[in-house]
Amino acid sequence: MLLFESISYKNFLSTGDKPTVIELNKDSATLVVGANGAGKSTMLDAISYALFGKPHRNINRPQLVNSINNKQLLVEVKFSLGLNKYRVIRGMKPNIFEIYHNDVMLNQESHSRDYQKVLEMNIIKLNHRSFHQVVVLGSGNFIPFMQLPSYQRRSVIEDLLDIGIFTKMNMLTKERFSKLKSDLLDTDNQLNIIKEQITLQSKHISDLQNIDIQRSTKASKKIDSLQSEIELLEKRNASLNDSYTEQLRPLISKLEKAQSKLDKLTEYKIQINSKISDVVKHARFYETNNSCPTCEQDISLELKANKHDEASVTAKALSDGLKELDINITDASEKLSVIRANHSEVQSIQSDISSNQRLIGNLQAQITDLQRENDVTDELTDTAAAALELDARKTHYSDTLDSKSKHLETRSYYDAIGELLKDTGIKTKIIRQYLPIMNNLINKYLNILDFFVKFDLDESFNETIRSRHRDEFSYASFSEGEKSRIDLALLFAWRHIAKLKNSTNTNLLILDETFDSSLDVDGVDNLLKILYSLKKDSNVFIISHKKDVLDGKFPRKIEFEKVNNFSQVKKDG
16 A cells, blocks of 8 residues: 655745645544645645656646745655655755655666656556546646546556556567567568579579689699699709719819918918018117117127028028918919819809709799689689588578568467457456446445436446436536536545555545535535545545634644745644
């Protein structure tokens, strides 16, 4: 049961900074009175705004903020569902919308519209329209059930019977059916494409058989030609290698010996030149020095002459040896030049061999490329491979046909489900089951209100009203007082059904100026009988101007007054 506990509001309409707090489950019935404009119906607007973001009466949202303070509008409603406690806080300037479950605020990451859906669909199980049919009867922008268009009447009943889920399921089924139609269309397109692919692939296989033969023959001829060139070059290289090997070994031996001899002669020349330099240096010392620089003794002329003669002899001998050595070096160099010339000829042979080998390599690379190209071509155009691809396409076609068959089976399923979920399906069957109960309840409350007619709603929720004399009437043909009795009977019938289905079962009932409208004295008394008969879990608020008439008829009275242009509670008890 949706048990409303309290409503608190400030800076809402004519209410100022001081919060107005009203307990909603304190007494079974509460009379709400006050002068015009004192704020009696503000409580109803505050509850509607807290739950749905819009007031009960036809008031623009910006006008809800108190025009004097012009800020910090705040409304808080508390209610419970079993052991679960809830608070909904909503405000303007600044904007606030918070839902608390057992004092823990629900996640607000979603859009405010989604947040509102959570409140209406998952928590209170009430929307704004159902709220006005089950909780409220009275003035403002209230539209009685019988004045609603046929489709809205049905929506109210679906909410009461808690069969709106079938509407959501039907919408979901339609969405899936629409997607299924799109999938079927895609499948048919795929089948047509695959058919065309199979035809093209079959032709492709036929063409490949001719292409493969032509390419293979051409490549084979080219490879044979290149192979012949390679064989010719290899024969040339074999001949050159023989000549190279025959000449190279003795030539290398001669070259090594000649080079060794030349190196030794050159080394001897360096040594002789060094000795000549030492002799000249020694002789020049005795020519230019008269005493020893070390011991400081005088050098005699005789010693100088002897040293000069020794140096001359040694120098001449070394000079003669050097001339002979130069002759030998020249002779060795000439011989080495001859050997090297012969070696160049051998190197030329080697160069020819290398050149031929490079040509052989290039030709072999050409053969490899041709073979690779032929292999790639074979890979791409091989008839067997193409046939495998054709088989794969045929398999794909078969699988796609199976998929289409499954789609068609699913469509049949959705067709059947759609028939069940549409308005004339399972929902209508449920409504048919409850229609007799609804009509009985309506007539029961009409009898209590001393309005003795036979009132029946059909499956389209169009009324048939017969008098005792079997005269037929419509809702529109009755007086305002009679319409008021019908509205009351419907209200109590809907509350009974809601409690029976536990859909929108709630303790709260607000009668806004119902006693002030078209009810006569008997109508007032009969309505009081119904209110007195309600169970203790009901909390009825009667908003009225008839303080004198209704005073003392209810256990609790709340009186509003206006002080300094602000509405406030004068008395609560």
